[in-house]
Amino acid sequence: xxxxxxxxxxxxxxxxxxxxxxxxxxxxxxxxxxxxxxxxxxxxxxxxxxxxxxxxxxxxxxxxxxxxxxxxxxxxxxxxxxxxxxxxxxxxxxxxxxxxxxxxxxxxxxxxxxxxxxxxxxxxxxxxxxxxxxxxxxxxxxxxxxxxxxxxxxxxxxxxxxxxxxxxxxxxxxxxxxxxxxxxxxxxxxxxxxxxxxxxxxxxxxxxxxxxxxxxxxxxxxxxxxxxxxxxxxxxxxxxxxxxxxxxxxxxxxxxxxxxxxxxxxxxxxxxxxxxxxxxxxxxxxxxxxxxxxxxxxxxxxxxxxxxxxxxxxxxxxxxxxxxxxxxxxxxxxxxxxxxxxxxxxxxxxxxxxxxxxxxxxxxxxxxxxxxxxxxxxxxxxxxxxxxxxxxxxxxxxxxxxxxxxxxxxxxxxxxxxxxxxxxxxxxxxxxxxxxxxxxxxxxxxxxxxxxxxxxxxxxxxxxxxxxxxxxxxxxxxxxxxxxxxxxxxxxxxxxxxxxxxxxx
Ligand SMILES: Cc1cc2nc3c(=O)[nH]c(=O)nc-3n(C[C@H](O)[C@H](O)[C@H](O)COP(=O)(O)OP(=O)(O)OC[C@H]3O[C@@H](n4cnc5c(N)ncnc54)[C@H](O)[C@@H]3O)c2cc1C
Ligand code: SF4
Numbered sequence: 001x002x003x004x005x006x007x008x009x010x011x012x013x014x015x016x017x018x019x020x021x022x023x024x025x026x027x028x029x030x031x032x033x034x035x036x037x038x039x040x041x042x043x044x045x046x047x048x049x050x051x052x053x054x055x056x057x058x059x060x061x062x063x064x065x066x067x068x069x070x071x072x073x074x075x076x077x078x079x080x081x082x083x084x085x086x087x088x089x090x091x092x093x094x095x096x097x098x099x100x101x102x103x104x105x106x107x108x109x110x111x112x113x114x115x116x117x118x119x120x121x122x123x124x125x126x127x128x129x130x131x132x133x134x135x136x137x138x139x140x141x142x143x144x145x146x147x148x149x150x151x152x153x154x155x156x157x158x159x160x161x162x163x164x165x166x167x168x169x170x171x172x173x174x175x176x177x178x179x180x181x182x183x184x185x186x187x188x189x190x191x192x193x194x195x196x197x198x199x200x201x202x203x204x205x206x207x208x209x210x211x212x213x214x215x216x217x218x219x220x221x222x223x224x225x226x227x228x229x230x231x232x233x234x235x236x237x238x239x240x241x242x243x244x245x246x247x248x249x250x251x252x253x254x255x256x257x258x259x260x261x262x263x264x265x266x267x268x269x270x271x272x273x274x275x276x277x278x279x280x281x282x283x284x285x286x287x288x289x290x291x292x293x294x295x296x297x298x299x300x301x302x303x304x305x306x307x308x309x310x311x312x313x314x315x316x317x318x319x320x321x322x323x324x325x326x327x328x329x330x331x332x333x334x335x336x337x338x339x340x341x342x343x344x345x346x347x348x349x350x351x352x353x354x355x356x357x358x359x360x361x362x363x364x365x366x367x368x369x370x371x372x373x374x375x376x377x378x379x380x381x382x383x384x385x386x387x388x389x390x391x392x393x394x395x396x397x398x399x400x401x402x403x404x405x406x407x408x409x410x411x412x413x414x415x416x417x418x419x420x421x422x423x424x425x426x427x428x429x430x431x432x433x434x435x436x437x438x439x440x441x442x443x444x445x446x447x448x449x450x451x452x453x454x455x456x457x458x459x460x461x462x463x464x465x466x467x468x469x470x471x472x473x474x475x476x477x478x479x480x481x482x483x484x485x486x487x488x489x490x491x492x493x494x495x496x497x498x499x500x501x502x503x504x505x
Contacts, residue, residue, distance in 0.1 A: 003027050003067075003090045004119070007100070008034065008048050009393060011055040011225075012269035014122050015093055021063055025087070028056045029077035030070045032208070037099070038387040041214035042205060043221075043356035047390050050201035050223040051268050057197055058225060078107060082114060093119040094130075096309060096395040098316045125269040126309065127154065127302050137310035142415070144169070146310070147303030154302060156277060157295060170299065171244065171292035178428045179249040186242060186257050189220055190234045192227045213336055213388060218354050221264055221390060228270045235260045236283050244293030248361045250344075250429035255351040259359045260297070263391035266305070273301050308399040311413055320379055320398050324410040325461055327375035331384055332500045335367075342449060343435035344425050345370060356390035361428065364418055368405030372419055373453035374500055378408035416470040419457055422448035443488045449496045456493030459486070 004019055005027040016026065030052060035045045053068070060066045067085065071077030081087070092108075095101050108116040123129050127150065128136065136153065140146035148169055151158055157165040194202065201223075206216060222231045242258030249257060265271040277298055284294035312319070334340040338349035348362040358367070363385070371381045382401040386392045403413030422439035426432045432439045432448070441447035442455070458465065458478045465471040478486070497504075 003087045005090050005092045007095050008052050009268050012125050012272050025065045028068045031074040031077050033073040039212050041356040041388050042212055042216045044390045045209050046205040050198045053197045054224045089115045091117050091119050125272050127273050127306050133310050143307045146307045150302045166291045171295055174292040175244045175296045176248050177245045179251045179430050186254055192222045198223045214353055225270050228265045236279050241289045241293055244296040267391050267393050311399040312395040322408045324408050328377050329375045341436050344431040352388050372406050373457050378402050378406040421454040422450040443492045452489045452492040455489045
């Protein structure tokens with residue numbers, strides 16, 4: 001008998017392509033050590049446990065022989081499996097996360113009674129196999145060049161083998177509209193009732209994980225493959241057209257905007273990128289969405305998602321510890337409570353605590369931007385993102401934090417640091433209207449803290465920034481400010497830093 005061992009981020013039949021239903025076996029181990037790796041948000045733990053149990057049950061209903069083991073550790077689960085089963089060969093796909101991969105590799109090496117084989121025939125829940133991916137990434141210096149290669153290789157939105165449909169590779173100029181331009185606000189998400197398996201998973205999580213952050217009272221993600229497919233259709237029908245123009249916009253009371261919320265499903269495998277992209281292409285071909293929305297969304301999946309996976313596979317484990325600006329602060333406590341007067345942060349953090357979710361621009365330009373401006377150590381921010389989101393996996397968090405958000409790799413992934421003053425947040429959102437701070441002020445008592453912190457960052461790191469042509473304009477603006485203004489800004493920034501980190505001053 002052969003056993004196909006599926007990990008908790010491999011919940012897709014792609015991993016079972018060569019299985020012989022009447023002879024082979026599928027193994028799941030629900031190992032609690034995984035959930036203690038970080039003090040994870042309750043919704044992440046619940047989502048993964050419920051998704052895995054439902055997926056195992058679906059397989060059983062479809063005639064697969066399934067063993068589902070609950071254990072304190074993955075090693076304990078494995079030992080109890082081999083003690084009970086007449087298993088001659090176990091087939092496994094390597095997880096992408098570094099620590100998980102190390103663990104599985106150690107287990108494979110120490111095992112003497114069972115042969116392990118790599119499941120080489122599958123791309124699993126990615127567009128490319130690991131070899132294909134690393135080959136494409138080898139000669140792609142930027143995300144944009146990787147993305148174009150990926151489009152050509154997959155022939156997605158490509159004509160005559162090489163040319164982008166519509167003549168352009170991206171439609172960012174049409175896609176960066178601020179919240180104030182929105183004429184029709186995003187609608188609410190569909191609601192899925194919990195089946196018996198999900199209800200049991202919920203009670204287990206409520207009993208076991210009382211101390212971890214986040215809340216379990218606003219469950220918003222579907223937990224079965226059937227509901228996930230319906231959720232995907234709902235996105236295509238109701239939000240995808242708005243995704244293109246408003247992907248960077250932020251609106252109070254609308255945590256999900258026109259985003260898909262598909263990352264948790266893509267990352268655990270309940271949905272596969274190919275099927276998501278096919279539905280987007282169908283909608284574009286039926287003329288229900290414009291090319292700018294189709295291209296903008298597809299770029300996130302075949303461009304960004306695959307690109308960050310390549311960066312992670314190429315750069316770990318050293319990547320996590322990079323710290324180009326040598327920032328050493330921890331995170332202020334309000335990252336776990338949302339108790340702050342900075343309204344953009346309070347609202348975003350409240351969304352994170354309630355849903356284990358915020359969208360990309362909130363992650364990048366509100367939370368990470370602020371953390372960078374107050375000199376938080378990148379690996380500490382990475383741990384926080386790993387902890388707090390339903391879609392978090394190390395392979396996707398680490399490049400997004402270390403490379404994209406914090407520029408801690410000195411420019412390997414991003415062409416410039418993603419930092420901004422309050423002006424950007426004011427332009428892209430309506431958060432500032434309800435804030436006690438004034439985004440137009442830099443040094444007055446009510447001045448938006450992002451403003452002085454931003455210039456303080458530029459001043460502190462000007463040597464490291466001056467070799468980057470994309471920073472020239474901003475450095476020259478700082479240089480042109482008179483000394484009195486500069487001094488007042490730096491003094492204000494220092495007072496703000498001191499209020500967050502009194503022990504360091
Ligand atoms: C600091 C930071 C931390 C992040 N942490 C995670 C994480 O833990 N897990 C995660 O899946 N994504 C992460 N991202 C990427 C991105 O923000 C999320 O994928 C996205 O917000 C998920 O929401 P959505 O499904 O509504 O995405 P949409 O906006 O609808 O985008 C569609 C899909 O594109 C993919 N995608 C888009 N951008 C990225 C990106 N930069 N990297 C990888 N995939 C991308 C996701 O699969 C996403 O579901 C992070 C980004 C930043 C800046
Ligand atoms: S004024 Fe500043 S702190 Fe307040 S919401 Fe706007 S950007 Fe955020």
